Amino acid sequence: xxxxxxxxxxxxxxxxxxxxxxxxxxxxxxxxxxxxxxxxxxxxxxxxxxxxxxxxxxxxxxxxxxxxxxxxxxxxxxxxxxxxxxxxxxxxxxxxxxxxxxxxxxxxxxxxxxxxxxxxxxxxxxxxxxxxxxxxxxxxxxxxxxxxxxxxxxxxxxxxxxxxxxxxxxxxxxxxxxxxxxxxxxxxxxxxxxxxxxxxxxxxxxxxxxxxxxxxxxxxxxxxxxxxxxxxxxxxxxxxxxxxxxxxxxxxxxxxxxxxxxxxxxxxxxxxxxxxxxxxxxxxxxxxxxxxxxxxxxxxxxxxxxxxxxxxxxxxxxxxxxxxxxxxxxxxxxxxxxxxxxxxxx
Amino acid sequence: xxxxxxxxxxxxxxxxxxxxxxxxxxxxxxxxxxxxxxxxxxxxxxxxxxxxxxxxxxxxxxxxxxxxxxxxxxxxxxxxxxxxxxxxxxxxxxxxxxxxxxxxxxxxxxxxxxxxxxxxxxxxxxxxxxxxxxxxxxxxxxxxxxxxxxxxxxxxxxxxxxxxxxxxxxxxxxxxxxxxxxxxxxxxxxxxxxxxxxxxxxxxxxxxxxxxxxxxxxxxxxxxxxxxxxxxxxxxxxxxxxxxxxxxxxxxxxxxxxxxxxxxxxxxxxxxxxxxxxxxxxxxxxxxxxxxxxxxxxxxxxxxxxxxxxxxxxxxxxxxxxxxxxxxxxxxxxxxxxxxxxxxxx
DNA sequence: CTCCTCATTGTAAGCGCTTACAATCGATGC
DNA sequence: GCATCGATTGTAAGCGCTTACAATGAGGAG
Numbered sequence: 109x110x111x112x113x114x115x116x117x118x119x120x121x122x123x124x125x126x127x128x129x130x131x132x133x134x135x136x137x138x139x140x141x142x143x144x145x146x147x148x149x150x151x152x153x154x155x156x157x158x159x160x161x162x163x164x165x166x167x168x169x170x171x172x173x174x175x176x177x178x179x180x181x182x183x184x185x186x187x188x189x190x191x192x193x194x195x196x197x198x199x200x201x202x203x204x205x206x207x208x209x210x211x212x213x214x215x216x217x218x219x220x221x222x223x224x225x226x227x228x229x230x231x232x233x234x235x236x237x238x239x240x241x242x243x244x245x246x247x248x249x250x251x252x253x254x255x256x257x258x259x260x261x262x263x264x265x266x267x268x269x270x271x272x273x274x275x276x277x278x279x280x281x282x283x284x285x286x287x288x289x290x291x292x293x294x295x296x297x298x299x300x301x302x303x304x305x306x307x308x309x310x311x312x313x314x315x316x317x318x319x320x321x322x323x324x325x326x327x328x329x330x331x332x333x334x335x336x337x338x339x340x341x342x343x344x345x346x347x348x349x350x351x352x353x354x355x356x357x358x359x360x361x362x363x364x365x366x367x368x369x370x371x372x373x374x375x376x377x378x379x380x381x382x383x384x385x386x387x388x389x390x391x392x393x394x395x396x397x398x399x400x401x402x403x404x405x406x407x408x409x410x411x412x413x414x415x416x417x418x419x420x421x422x423x424x425x426x427x428x429x430x431x432x433x434x435x436x437x438x439x440x441x442x443x444x445x446x447x448x449x450x451x452x453x454x
Numbered sequence: 455x456x457x458x459x460x461x462x463x464x465x466x467x468x469x470x471x472x473x474x475x476x477x478x479x480x481x482x483x484x485x486x487x488x489x490x491x492x493x494x495x496x497x498x499x500x501x502x503x504x505x506x507x508x509x510x511x512x513x514x515x516x517x518x519x520x521x522x523x524x525x526x527x528x529x530x531x532x533x534x535x536x537x538x539x540x541x542x543x544x545x546x547x548x549x550x551x552x553x554x555x556x557x558x559x560x561x562x563x564x565x566x567x568x569x570x571x572x573x574x575x576x577x578x579x580x581x582x583x584x585x586x587x588x589x590x591x592x593x594x595x596x597x598x599x600x601x602x603x604x605x606x607x608x609x610x611x612x613x614x615x616x617x618x619x620x621x622x623x624x625x626x627x628x629x630x631x632x633x634x635x636x637x638x639x640x641x642x643x644x645x646x647x648x649x650x651x652x653x654x655x656x657x658x659x660x661x662x663x664x665x666x667x668x669x670x671x672x673x674x675x676x677x678x679x680x681x682x683x684x685x686x687x688x689x690x691x692x693x694x695x696x697x698x699x700x701x702x703x704x705x706x707x708x709x710x711x712x713x714x715x716x717x718x719x720x721x722x723x724x725x726x727x728x729x730x731x732x733x734x735x736x737x738x739x740x741x742x743x744x745x746x747x748x749x750x751x752x753x754x755x756x757x758x759x760x761x762x763x764x765x766x767x768x769x770x771x772x773x774x775x776x777x778x779x780x781x782x783x784x785x786x787x788x789x790x791x792x793x794x795x796x797x798x799x800x
Numbered sequence: 801c802t803c804c805t806c807a808t809t810g811t812a813a814g815c816g817c818t819t820a821c822a823a824t825c826g827a828t829g830c
Numbered sequence: 831g832c833a834t835c836g837a838t839t840g841t842a843a844g845c846g847c848t849t850a851c852a853a854t855g856a857g858g859a860g
Contacts, residue, residue: 467840470839470842471840474838481838482839483838483839486838507845508846509844509845511845
């Protein structure tokens with residue numbers, strides 16, 4: 109005999125009583141509960157997960173699916189760890205386990221997700237790196253499983269999402285540069301298929317328009333999260349009849365290559381080319397002059413996502429709470445010395 | 455009616471047949487199996503995880519427990535993602551799901567692990583950042599659950615582990631520096647309680663001894679994974695009657711602070727102070743002169759851990775395989791320009 | 801003293817799946 | 831034509847837990 113039955117026999121009560129005592133059911137004599145808990149502790153008993161889930165119909169766990177790119181494992185990583193940390197803290201406080209579900213991108217990530225969903229392995233899901241058209245969202249929506257996405261998407265209807273305030277960042281960056289007298293502002297965009305690339309691009313166009321600046325596709329670069337593109341970007345920006353005087357970087361590491369190329373050409377960041385990075389990444393914190401960038405709390409992002417999920421889960425959601433949460437986490441400007449007045453302004 | 459019963463009714467067969475068909479049991483007419491699979495596909499059926507686990511007694515999943523430090527979320531992060539990627543690929547190929555289990559360090563990480571173990575939530579476990587004395591290992595060992603640790607420990611008996619070859623790295627580094635004529639070699643050690651700190655320290659002492667160099671505790675620094683310690687390290691090394699001429703860094707980011715301080719003092723890395731980093735980290739790749747360091751494959755580390763675990767799991771281990779795997783993943787030297795001949799050698 | 805109530809506990813029926821064992825049936829051997 | 835065998839399928843007993851419902855018994859009301 110094992111499991112709860114063993115405990116019950118040991119105590120001379122029924123398994124029902126043990127179960128009730130363990131689960132905080134009020135219909136148990138406090139003295140009995142005390143004994144049960146004490147014995148459970150002594151025997152190192154914990155209810156079998158599978159049996160519990162089967163009987164209750166819930167797993168008390170939520171999944172956070174992330175896609176791993178073997179080509180660039182260091183790319184998304186330290187973004188996620190901070191987020192995970194924030195999520196776990198909140199979820200744990202609500203008795204939920206966070207299961208990070210890594211899926212290598214070369215595998216079928218849709219089927220991967222589908223398996224977890226249809227097997228009922230989790231009570232809720234958080235999705236990262238949503239795409240503009242993302243079948244995963246349709247899948248989750250039709251499954252009825254509570255979920256939140258880290259990133260917006262055109263797929264699915266009115267679902268919960270948490271995203272970075274790309275628009276706000278872009279507005280602040282462009283305005284700052286315009287104030288500095290820049291009229292020719294370049295931008296780098298991520299080259300993957302995540303939706304944030306499109307959003308960042310749109311915000312770029314919108315804000316140029318707002319300030320009456322002309323959009324020049326020649327000033328739009330596509331980059332991966334690595335510093336190698338510096339040469340082509342710098343040369344592409346400057347070696348033209350109407351050189352750009354500023355650039356906004358999606359991936360801040362690109363600054364490393366840009367700094368290097370500028371140095372080779374005897375130019376100085378902040379004077380000859382104004383640079384604003386998107387998110388203050390560890391790898392460029394040490395660049396001199398310091399890169400003007402935006403700061404955010406990964407922890408808060410994770411927290412926000414976890415809360416948005418909790419709001420949808422029947423077990424934790426107060427009945428009166430609105431189920432759908434859609435919010436953009438703001439980033440704050442960290443002025444550095446990588447930008448400044450345009451040289452040939454006006 | 456739901457689940458397998460629904461499928462069975464739809465097909466006009468018993469649930470047993472459906473189950474057999476789905477699980478590859480040979481005692482099923484191939485024609486029947488085809489129909490079952492086709493219908494399952496059509497209805498989007500996948501066996502309920504909990505029921506399956508309960509009936510079979512196994513979960514088909516393994517956990518990878520990592521501890522997150524809210525104080526420094528960027529510390530361990532991008533180490534893990536590469537490792538996870540390697541693990542997931544191997545495990546998935548063996549029909550196992552990898553569940554990354556993040557635990558915030560401020561919580562009781564031992565209890566956290568214990569819960570997963572005693573609830574039977576996973577069939578195997580991989581532990582990261584083992585400590586010299588690590589109760590988690592004793593727990594796992596007495597639980598009988600297959601497990602592997604990423605890192606050695608004095609706890610537990612003869613268990614499987616995968617670790618970095620700190621000894622090899624240190625031997626190569628010290629020998630290289632000695633060849634360059636250095637006699638006063640400093641070192642930085644991690645300030646946390648993970649065992650690798652102690653191992654790195656011991657390797658440092660052993661290799662000094664091997665080359666007949668005297669151990670000077672004044673040349674041993676304790677650092678966190680941040681660049682801030684550069685000033686005190688550089689000053690501490692040089693402002694003494696018998697200055698050190700070389701330093702080996704556990705955390706390579708420390709090089710950033712050191713470079714900065716050296717520059718302030720008008721000194722040059724590689725000439726006035728030889729620097730060898732441990733692991734080629736992204737954040738210092740842009741430093742000039744390039745830091746001499748060691749390179750490793752995070753992917754391979756993950757793969758090795760996964761394989762070591764598979765060797766212990768009854769479902770995947772060929773009966774003849776030895777259960778305990780203990781191996782050190784080697785790192786290869788990447789010569790940079792941050793080290794060179796000692797100035798006042800001899 | 802009886803009836804009723806409330807607090808506590810026990811009984812037992814699942815939760816959805818797997819699997820040992822029994823049952824069926826056509827084919828084979830004599 | 832009958833026993834036998836193998837291939838296939840069905841029956842039903844769990845896996846360990848939760849929970850609706852029944853049962854028990856002590857204490858209070860009448």
